[in-house]
Amino acid sequence: MKKITSRTIVCFFLALVLVAGTGIFTIKFFMEGDSWSAFSANRHLYTNNVLNTGRILDEKGQVLADYDSSENKWKYSSNAYIRKATLHAVGDSTGMIGTGAMTRFADKLTGYNVITGAKPIFPGGRDLYLTLNADVCQAAYKALNGHKGTVGVYNYKTGEIICMISSPTYDPASPPTIEDGDENYEGVYINRLLSATFIPGSTFKLITATAALESIEGVESRTFHCDGKVTIGDQVITCSTAHGDLTLDQALASSCNGVFGQLAAEVGSSQLDKYVKKAGLTDSLSVNGINTAKSSFDFNFGGEGGLAWSGIGQGKDLVNPCALMVYSGAIANGGTAAKPQIISHTAFTEGVRTSLYLRHSTKELINPETAAKLASMMRNNVTSNYGQRNFPGLSIGAKSGTAQSDNSDSDNAWFTGFLQDNDHPYAFVVLVEGGGSGSKVAGKVANTVLQAAVKAN
Ligand SMILES: [Zn+2]
Structure with missing residues (x-):
């Protein structure tokens, strides 16, 4: 029993x-x-016409890649600049580019469904329309002028990513042989907008400013003083020049390290920690299923002096460019922004749409009242410091950054911000590695790209 x-x-x-x-x-x-x-190893599906693959197009219907089943290979745009500029969005036939549509959205190109599987109910492949504008991407690629870096522009009301550039890049129509350790192609398969993190430099002062506005009473009516050098903890924090007497607005416009180092120390590590989380920086965003890299920080490293460095975007700060772009969008949009998307829709090759991708909003990344204050401070950065003449016709708010990097002899140039323009509600981020001064170099790239984006739509 x-x-x-x-x-x-x-x-x-x-x-x-x-x-x-x-x-x-x-x-x-x-x-x-x-x-x-x-799965790309299922070659029998791709050959013998078992699986039909549609085309990859930009938002205007410009063909970026078309699968030629008779030759069993992808054919790209006839424009070499567009091929290089859209490589990290479109992908490559070997699947080395992890964020490329060819690999990531292969199911959408074939019309896969759970009932009939890889052989779709309606025959033929599906055309995949990306949200990108290939001409704006081309302008961004040219504006980077051979530098490594990234450019992102997206509509903070709809979520459409209009421009996504990552450099170094290569021509997928004739892929180069890349030797291990070749500096020209360092990180070439990585999409720097979505999949990487970088030292943010002074763009991080946006977070320190948010924390200060919300946790230090009367901070807006204070007058600060900068002698060009201040000792915080065991660290000496310097500015390029003695800024003298400053309000908070002026300190952000002239990007005073002394003031923001002191504010970070005053706010404290736990508050800064709270604000990077609230800003969504430490979360991964899902861009149609492509997860972005999470930003990371250590505000307890190096005592008060270390905290001051963190507050000015150095120290252990590492920020994902896409997350920074979305945060700029939330500042412009009253505290929340649309989540970024790279797929516009899919359609039968005859043009009939087979899917819609709806807009989704982020959680509240910044308190609406603080967002309004910060938006006007970022607008003031442009009018009082960067120069409106450098952005003709654009109602732009921005923050520059010049970040010291371990990987490069010269500094990384950043520029992030937004347009206050109902017809073109764009947020952007520009990173030019080894570019030098943030507002001069990255600001110029941003202007070129935004002018192209406004003209395109
Ligand atoms: Zn200063």
């Missing part, structure tokens, strides 16, 4: 494992079946 009972228990247990396993498989089948079917 005892033997039978123990056998029953074993059988029951095995049955339970079987049911649980089937359950897990079924769930995974529905959730991941699309990527299983599109």
